[in-house]
Amino acid sequence: MLRIRIIKKYIVACFSMLLIQVLSGALFAQNADSLKKVVNQPTLSDSIRVYAYIDIADIYIGSNLDTTLFYIKKALALGNKIGFKNGIGETYLEYGFYYLRTTMYDTAIKYFRLGEEIYNAIGNKKGLARAAKGIGHAYTSQEKYGLAIDFYTKSQHISESINDNNSTGEALSQIGSIYRELGNFPNSLSYYFHALNILEKMHNAKAISSAYTNISIIYTNLGDNNKALEYIIKSIAIDEQIGNKRGAIFSIVNMGILYAQTQDFNNALKCFERGWAISDSLHDEYWANTCKSNVAEAYFYLGKYEEALTIYKEVLKRSKEIREMIAAGSAQSGIGKIYIMQGKITEGIKYLEASYDVIKASGMKQPILETALALSEAYEKANDPKNALKYHKIYYDLRDSVYNEKSSKQIQQIQFDYELQKKEAQIEILEKKKAIALGKSEKQRVVMWALIIGLISLLIFIVVLYRSRQKEKSSKEKIVKQKEEIQLQASKLEELNKFKDKTFSVLSHDLRGPITAFSSTMMMLDEHIISPEEFKLLQPEISKQLNSLNILLENLLNWGRTYMKGQIAANPQNTQLNTIVKQTTALLTDIAANKEISLKNEIDNDTTVFCDPAQLDIVLRNLISNAVKFTRRKGAITLSAEDAGDNTIIKISDTGIGMSNEQLSKLFTINTDNNTFGTDGEKGMGLGLLLCAEFIKTNNGDISVTSEAGVGSVFTITLPKKG
Numbered sequence: 001m002l003r004i005r006i007i008k009k010y011i012v013a014c015f016s017m018l019l020i021q022v023l024s025g026a027l028f029a030q031n032a033d034s035l036k037k038v039v040n041q042p043t044l045s046d047s048i049r050v051y052a053y054i055d056i057a058d059i060y061i062g063s064n065l066d067t068t069l070f071y072i073k074k075a076l077a078l079g080n081k082i083g084f085k086n087g088i089g090e091t092y093l094e095y096g097f098y099y100l101r102t103t104m105y106d107t108a109i110k111y112f113r114l115g116e117e118i119y120n121a122i123g124n125k126k127g128l129a130r131a132a133k134g135i136g137h138a139y140t141s142q143e144k145y146g147l148a149i150d151f152y153t154k155s156q157h158i159s160e161s162i163n164d165n166n167s168t169g170e171a172l173s174q175i176g177s178i179y180r181e182l183g184n185f186p187n188s189l190s191y192y193f194h195a196l197n198i199l200e201k202m203h204n205a206k207a208i209s210s211a212y213t214n215i216s217i218i219y220t221n222l223g224d225n226n227k228a229l230e231y232i233i234k235s236i237a238i239d240e241q242i243g244n245k246r247g248a249i250f251s252i253v254n255m256g257i258l259y260a261q262t263q264d265f266n267n268a269l270k271c272f273e274r275g276w277a278i279s280d281s282l283h284d285e286y287w288a289n290t291c292k293s294n295v296a297e298a299y300f301y302l303g304k305y306e307e308a309l310t311i312y313k314e315v316l317k318r319s320k321e322i323r324e325m326i327a328a329g330s331a332q333s334g335i336g337k338i339y340i341m342q343g344k345i346t347e348g349i350k351y352l353e354a355s356y357d358v359i360k361a362s363g364m365k366q367p368i369l370e371t372a373l374a375l376s377e378a379y380e381k382a383n384d385p386k387n388a389l390k391y392h393k394i395y396y397d398l399r400d401s402v403y404n405e406k407s408s409k410q411i412q413q414i415q416f417d418y419e420l421q422k423k424e425a426q427i428e429i430l431e432k433k434k435a436i437a438l439g440k441s442e443k444q445r446v447v448m449w450a451l452i453i454g455l456i457s458l459l460i461f462i463v464v465l466y467r468s469r470q471k472e473k474s475s476k477e478k479i480v481k482q483k484e485e486i487q488l489q490a491s492k493l494e495e496l497n498k499f500k501d502k503t504f505s506v507l508s509h510d511l512r513g514p515i516t517a518f519s520s521t522m523m524m525l526d527e528h529i530i531s532p533e534e535f536k537l538l539q540p541e542i543s544k545q546l547n548s549l550n551i552l553l554e555n556l557l558n559w560g561r562t563y564m565k566g567q568i569a570a571n572p573q574n575t576q577l578n579t580i581v582k583q584t585t586a587l588l589t590d591i592a593a594n595k596e597i598s599l600k601n602e603i604d605n606d607t608t609v610f611c612d613p614a615q616l617d618i619v620l621r622n623l624i625s626n627a628v629k630f631t632r633r634k635g636a637i638t639l640s641a642e643d644a645g646d647n648t649i650i651k652i653s654d655t656g657i658g659m660s661n662e663q664l665s666k667l668f669t670i671n672t673d674n675n676t677f678g679t680d681g682e683k684g685m686g687l688g689l690l691l692c693a694e695f696i697k698t699n700n701g702d703i704s705v706t707s708e709a710g711v712g713s714v715f716t717i718t719l720p721k722k723g
Helices: 002-022 032-039 046-060 065-082 085-101 105-122 125-141 145-161 165-181 185-202 205-222 225-242 245-261 265-281 285-301 305-321 325-341 345-362 365-381 385-398 405-441 443-526 532-563 577-594 613-629 661-666 686-698
Strands: 573-576 598-601 608-611 636-644 647-654 702-708 712-720
Touching: 032 046, 046 065, 046 085, 065 085, 085 105, 085 125, 105 125, 125 145, 125 165, 145 165, 165 185, 165 205, 185 205, 205 225, 205 245, 225 245, 245 265, 245 285, 265 285, 285 305, 285 325, 305 325, 325 345, 325 365, 345 365, 365 385, 385 443, 443 532, 573 577, 573 613, 577 598, 577 613, 577 636, 608 613, 608 647, 608 712, 613 636, 613 647, 613 686, 613 712, 661 702, 686 702
Parallel strands: 598 636
Antiparallel strands: 573 608, 636 647, 647 712, 702 712
C-alpha cells in the first residue's frame, strides 16, 4: 500500500506543523471573513491588528499561500512601524511556517532564528520555545534528525523552565515522531507516552487527541491493529466531543489507513470520504487533496480502476498547483500502476519513474522500496531485463526489518509502565484524600504526639551530636572516594558500551552489504530471474564482495582475540623488520599483480624495531592491502624505513587515488559511513584501520597519514628501535 503509507507520513508531519500554529496564541475565532471585518475596525489597537493579520495568514496557509504571504507582510510592516517587538517576533515565526510550507527549509530556519533573536532580546521564553520548535520542524523536513532532536529538546527544556506543560508535551511528541520515522518504535512510544502523561494532567483535549493518534500510528506500523484501533477510537471520541473538526480529519484518515492495512477497503473508503467531506466544509484544500488521494487508493484496491484514475489525475493537478510534491509523487505512482494493469506499459513506467524521483528525494525508505519493486515488475513486463534487474537490486538492498523480539518486549514494558503509572497516580490521589479525611478527626492527637516525639528527638540529637561530628569527617572522605570510584567506573562502562554499540554498528553495516548482494544474486539465479550466462558476468563482482568479507572477518577475529577483555595486550621483542615485510608482501603479490601494481621493498636487512611481530604483521597487511585497493592499474606501492635516533620510521607510499581532507578526518574511527571503494570496486574496511591504530598505540608507536586526492597517500609508522 505504497500511496497510503506515503500520505500517512506526510499528513502526520503537516498536522504537527498545523498544531503548532493553532497553539501559537490566536486571539480570534478561526474565521477569515470575521477576522477581516475585525481587522478593519478603526477602534482596534495596532498591536491587536498585528496579531489579527497573523491569524488570517494562518487560516490561508493550507489553501492560498499568496494570501498568507500578503498578510504576513502587512503584519511585519505594521509591527516595525509601531516598534512592537513581540508582534515582530511572531511575524518572523509565521514567515518560518510559510517557508516550511513551500519547502524552502533553509529560508524557514533563517526566519525562525530572526524570531529567536527578537524573543531572546526581550526575554520572551515562550517565543524562544516556539522558535526552537520551528527550527526542529525545518531540520525534520530536511531529515537532519540529530539537529531536529536537539532543537525539540531545547524547546522542551525552555517550556519546562516556565512550566508550560502543553508546549513541553508537544515537544516530546515531536521527538517521538522523529524516532518513529527512524523506525525506533520503543523510543517513539516512550516519548509519546511521556507527552501523554503531561497532557492528560493539563486536560488539553486537542493535544491528547493528537497523542492518541500518534500512538495509534505506531501500533499500526507494528501490525498490532487492536491496539491501533483502541487509540484511534479514543482520539475520534475526543475530537467529536470538543468539535475539533481538523483534528477529526486527522484521526478519521488514520482510521481509514488502519482499515486499509487490514484489507478492509470498503470501511477505509468510508473513512476517507468522510474526511473529504469535512475538509470541503472547512474549505481546506490541503486536507481535501489528501483525502481524495486516499479515496483513489481505496478505489484502486477495490478494483475500480477508472474511478481511481480520474481522482488520481485531479490530485496530481492540484498537488502541483499547491506545491505538495510528495502527494504528487503518490498520485503519479497510482496512475502508473493503473496504466501497467491496463497494458499501457510505456506510459505507466513514465509515471512510476517520476514518482520514484520524488519519493527518493524525500528519503522515505519504505515507499522507495515499494516503488522500486513496482518499477522492476513493470520493466520485466516491458522485456527490459537491465532496468528490471536494476530496480530489483534496489528493492532487495533496502529490504530490512525493524520488528524484532527485543523491540516487542520493550514496547510491552513501556505500555505496562504507562498503565502502572496511571494506576499508581490514582492510588496516590485516593491515599491523599483518605489521609486528609483522617487528619481532620485526629488533628489534636497528632499535634500532641508530634510535640512529644519532637522533644525526645531533640534530646537524642543533643546526645549523639558530638559523636556524629567525629564520624562525619571520615565518612565524608569515604563517600567522596567511593563516589569518585563509581563515577570512574560508570564513565569507563559508558565509554565501553558506546564503543561496543558503534563497533557492532560497523560490523552489521559492513557484513550486510556483501552477504545481501550474494544472497540476492543466488535467489535471482534460483528463481530464473537471471540466466547462468548472466550469473557468470556477475561472478567478478561476487568475488570482490566475498574477498571484502574475508578481509573483514579476518580483522574481526584479530580484534576479538585482543580487545574483548577491554584492553589490547602486546608481547614486544627486538624484530627484524624486513623479515615481516617479506612475509606480508609475499601474501599480497598475486593481488597486486592482478592490477599490474609493483610492490617495492626498499627496507635494509639490518633494520630493527621493538614490537609485537604478530601485531605488526597485521598492521602492514592491512595498510598494504588498502594501498592495493586504492591504487590504479600499473601503479606502484613502496615500503621504506629510516633511522630516527631511538626510533625507526616506516613508510608505505602509493600512487593511488588519495583522500580528501574530510576523508582524512574520519580515518581511525568507528563510523558506518567510512566505507569507500577501490579502483576496481573493492570495498575499504574502516575496522582494519582502527585495528592498525590500536596495535601501533599498544606497541608505544604512532601512526599518521598524508594524502592528496589524485596523487596518492603515505602512511607513516613510528616504532621504538630497541627495547
